[in-house]
Amino acid sequence: xxxxxxxxxxxxxxxxxxxxxxxxxxxxxxxxxxxxxxxxxxxxxxxxxxxxxxxxxxxxxxxxxxxxxxxxxxxxxxxxxxxxxxxxxxxxxxxxxxxxxxxxxxxxxxxxxxxxxxxxxxxxxxxxxxxxxxxxxxxxxxxxxxxxxxxxxxxxxxxxxxxxxxxxxxxxxxxxxxxxxxxxxxxxxxxxxxxxxxxxxxxxxxxxxxxxxxxxxxxxxxxxxxxxxxxxxxxxxxxxxxxxxxxxxxxxxxxxxxxxxxxxxxxxxxxxxxxxxxxxxxxxxxxxxxxxxxxxxxxxxxxxxxxxxxxxxxxxxxxxxxxxxxxxxxxxxxxxxxxxxxxxxxxxxxxxxxxxxxxxxxxxxxxxxxxxxxxxxxxxxxxxxxxxxxxxxxxxxxxxxxxxxxxxxxxxxxxxxxxxxxxxxxxxxxxxxxxxxxxxxxxxxxxxxxxxxxxxxxxxxxxxxxxxxxxxxxxxxxx
Amino acid sequence: xxxxxxxxxxxxxxxxxxxxxxxxxxxxxxxxxxxxxxxxxxxxxxxxxxxxxxxxxxxxxxxxxxxxxxxxxxxxxxxxxxxxxxxxxxxxxxxxxxxxxxxxxxxxxxxxxxxxxxxxxxxxxxxxxxxxxxxxxxxxxxxxxxxxxxxxxxxxxxxxxxxxxxxxxxxxxxxxxxxxxxxxxxxxxxxxxxxxxxxxxxxxxxxxxxxxxxxxxxxxxxxxxxxxxxxxxxxxxxxxxxxxxxxxxxxxxxxxxxxxxxxxxxxxxxxxxxxxxxxxxxxxxxxxxxxxxxxxxxxxxxxxxxxxxxxxxxxxxxxxxxxxxxxxxxxxxxxxxxxxxxxxxxxxxxxxxxxxxxxxxxxxxxxxxxxxxxxxxxxxxxxxxxxxxxxxxxxxxxxxxxxxxxxxxxxxxxxxxxxxxxxxxxxxxxxxxxxxxxxxxxxxxxxxxxxxxxxxxxxxxxxxxx
Numbered sequence: 001x002x003x004x005x006x007x008x009x010x011x012x013x014x015x016x017x018x019x020x021x022x023x024x025x026x027x028x029x030x031x032x033x034x035x036x037x038x039x040x041x042x043x044x045x046x047x048x049x050x051x052x053x054x055x056x057x058x059x060x061x062x063x064x065x066x067x068x069x070x071x072x073x074x075x076x077x078x079x080x081x082x083x084x085x086x087x088x089x090x091x092x093x094x095x096x097x098x099x100x101x102x103x104x105x106x107x108x109x110x111x112x113x114x115x116x117x118x119x120x121x122x123x124x125x126x127x128x129x130x131x132x133x134x135x136x137x138x139x140x141x142x143x144x145x146x147x148x149x150x151x152x153x154x155x156x157x158x159x160x161x162x163x164x165x166x167x168x169x170x171x172x173x174x175x176x177x178x179x180x181x182x183x184x185x186x187x188x189x190x191x192x193x194x195x196x197x198x199x200x201x202x203x204x205x206x207x208x209x210x211x212x213x214x215x216x217x218x219x220x221x222x223x224x225x226x227x228x229x230x231x232x233x234x235x236x237x238x239x240x241x242x243x244x245x246x247x248x249x250x251x252x253x254x255x256x257x258x259x260x261x262x263x264x265x266x267x268x269x270x271x272x273x274x275x276x277x278x279x280x281x282x283x284x285x286x287x288x289x290x291x292x293x294x295x296x297x298x299x300x301x302x303x304x305x306x307x308x309x310x311x312x313x314x315x316x317x318x319x320x321x322x323x324x325x326x327x328x329x330x331x332x333x334x335x336x337x338x339x340x341x342x343x344x345x346x347x348x349x350x351x352x353x354x355x356x357x358x359x360x361x362x363x364x365x366x367x368x369x370x371x372x373x374x375x376x377x378x379x380x381x382x383x384x385x386x387x388x389x390x391x392x393x394x395x396x397x398x399x400x401x402x403x404x405x406x407x408x409x410x411x412x413x414x415x416x417x418x419x420x421x422x423x424x425x426x427x428x429x430x431x432x433x434x435x436x437x438x439x440x441x442x443x444x445x446x447x448x449x450x451x452x453x454x455x456x457x458x459x460x461x462x463x464x465x466x467x468x469x470x471x472x473x474x475x476x477x478x479x
Numbered sequence: 480x481x482x483x484x485x486x487x488x489x490x491x492x493x494x495x496x497x498x499x500x501x502x503x504x505x506x507x508x509x510x511x512x513x514x515x516x517x518x519x520x521x522x523x524x525x526x527x528x529x530x531x532x533x534x535x536x537x538x539x540x541x542x543x544x545x546x547x548x549x550x551x552x553x554x555x556x557x558x559x560x561x562x563x564x565x566x567x568x569x570x571x572x573x574x575x576x577x578x579x580x581x582x583x584x585x586x587x588x589x590x591x592x593x594x595x596x597x598x599x600x601x602x603x604x605x606x607x608x609x610x611x612x613x614x615x616x617x618x619x620x621x622x623x624x625x626x627x628x629x630x631x632x633x634x635x636x637x638x639x640x641x642x643x644x645x646x647x648x649x650x651x652x653x654x655x656x657x658x659x660x661x662x663x664x665x666x667x668x669x670x671x672x673x674x675x676x677x678x679x680x681x682x683x684x685x686x687x688x689x690x691x692x693x694x695x696x697x698x699x700x701x702x703x704x705x706x707x708x709x710x711x712x713x714x715x716x717x718x719x720x721x722x723x724x725x726x727x728x729x730x731x732x733x734x735x736x737x738x739x740x741x742x743x744x745x746x747x748x749x750x751x752x753x754x755x756x757x758x759x760x761x762x763x764x765x766x767x768x769x770x771x772x773x774x775x776x777x778x779x780x781x782x783x784x785x786x787x788x789x790x791x792x793x794x795x796x797x798x799x800x801x802x803x804x805x806x807x808x809x810x811x812x813x814x815x816x817x818x819x820x821x822x823x824x825x826x827x828x829x830x831x832x833x834x835x836x837x838x839x840x841x842x843x844x845x846x847x848x849x850x851x852x853x854x855x856x857x858x859x860x861x862x863x864x865x866x867x868x869x870x871x872x873x874x875x876x877x878x879x880x881x882x883x884x885x886x887x888x889x890x891x892x893x894x895x896x897x898x899x900x901x902x903x904x905x906x907x908x909x910x911x912x913x914x915x916x917x918x919x920x921x922x923x924x925x926x927x928x929x930x931x932x933x934x935x936x937x938x939x940x941x942x943x944x945x
Contacts, residue, residue, distance in 0.1 A: 052564055053563045053564045053567060054560055054561075054563065054564070055559055055560040055561075055562060055563055055603070055604075055607070056563070056603040056606075056607060057560070057600075057603075059560070060559075060560030063560050063561075064560060064561055064564050067561070068564070242556075242557075243557075273596050274596075276557055276594035277555075277557060278555070278556050278557010278558065278594070279556055279557045279558060280557065
């Protein structure tokens, strides 16, 4: 596509992009399909909470409402966004409106950016409305509860709790030290590659940091944090930990959690009977501990497992360390930041749709973009399967009799899938709904990361690709 | 495209629709014939479910799989709060699959509940499982006997047995709920029609007064506060829709639950004082025998083991509780159906063997408890007959044996079974004596209907009988 730029300078650029965005927005909101989906969106946020069921607790009900209402709204809006973006350029080409556009002094980059911003304006409008509706639904839900349950809900779910984590366990340092020690003593196993030796040492180090056998204890130090707010009177603190195992079978573990400072390590103490693996929350009453946390002092957490007769070994999840959830902001602010992160997700969806729309016809673009998004969401499962040593084993042996062609495909797949996973992984990191529904702070840092990666980084790459295609594409062919 | 071609295509379209419409009825009838419980259209399902199942077509299976994966992942992470909603959606997407309903109800009632440390939370998950079947499963599949059996199983096994650490809590909560609903052990069936609030509450629990009355008349009188009674009720409802194989499962549930009620179907319940004590309900003997005879007629020797076991227990307990006429009738039936060395020696010899076996105190806990109650009750009978010395001896032996039995039990098992103390055994014996013996021969009742604790001279676990 060749266009001429009649108005020079940043002012002209902004005017052209703004004009394009306005036209795109107007065209999108006038579309029947978009209107229909907007009505669906309205029905979702207005009607879904009445049909949802939690686990019977006020907190469970609120979590389900927050997660599913905003999640389904985002899903519907994602479909609207993809549909609109896929049609934004492709339909103009098909209807030959693009001929009118290219005869004006507008650059391909301005067309792309204008359309992207127009779609984002539509998304912002709908997401803002959905966010407000979800906030209102949550407030209505809380208002219908008895005062004590309402207060608990506001502390646990309709909140923005900052996760206060200990420093990461020095697993790699421990592995390095152990490896060096073995090498110095000439005790490295012969004929075993260094990588495998280190992998074995890593397992041992992880076990040392995560397994707490009966009769032993584990301590975590939380560095001083100035970002934890002084809790309001009566606000409890939550200790969250995740176990990957609690001994064999159904045996329960029983231990004592202590939280305190270096001077007084037992400011608060709670016994815990742990029936299962999974995430656990333990609430500590406000008091000296809350004051220490509010003052941003370093805290010390200790788990002392019971003896072998009363308890089983517990294994903490190395991926999700023990943390304290302390007040970190308001629910309204958390809701707003969650909506903004979702807007960043929509920005990426719109960019994918526009990229497909730049090169393909409308139906093909829609199919290709939807398939690309679905593949991106699933790629990590394939990558995990490809990375499994067992999978490799099966491939090596299972395909010994396969043809060379099949083996080559499999080998290529084993290389390409992890590479694609690396490419896509940054985009899948920003899922705010779980945090939001859990009452965990969606921080400005998280939002900034989402804006940088989803709102700017990937769209910029896709924009460059699309502009390159648009520049070379002959869009004004006669019928 | 010219008009003629359009008209032809339109005609073909109309003909195709007419043909599809004509075949539709036949397809539905053939589907119903091949799958009696799942072939009918979803008439009873709410519009959103019908809409979803039709619109999604074959894709609803994919969506159900995705939701199922999410449920499994969340459950692995120990995050249960979405489980009820996900189970509801998955079952709504596959409303005809009995296994899907059964799995999710079982998953909530068994897997999710035992992960909760607090009994209240556990009970909520058991109820979530029951509600899924009772409220939705039966609405979509009112003619599926397997769903009734699954529902009955939750009452019979999850609430009614000691498999769960908090089984007593569940029993108490069920008894409290039913006690409040029926204002006693069983509803006044004649007065139900004049109490719309009670009828509404019963309808919410899918308790149909007509069926309850029929079940009570056939197998009772039953105490509707007990989980086994509800198992009988749901199995009896399933039996109405069952074929031969499904019928056997429902009948098994009925006679197993009745046999359990025979051992512990008389309830002494005072929730405000944490009293939940059960004793044998011997009046059920003829009804249980009737149910077993019917099952034997239909299913032959598959019932034999249960029937023989029940008859042995019946001879022993009826004898211990002074119902010699019924005990002899049970023995006669035992000898007729299952002649053996034990029956060859006659009634007295058989009773002697059973008593010797019972004295070993190594049977199932409900049977041992019933036998111990029988000893206490025998002492009351002896006392009423003016044989005070023999009564004291009987009580002393009962106290020693029962306390030794409790003392030999590991603490965890003892806590789980929550068997009555010796003092409570005597309360049960007093209660029974008050009901079954002449007023002059039994201790006076308390105002709240719960019998008084034994007199100061009676032995307690800490203070064995002299």
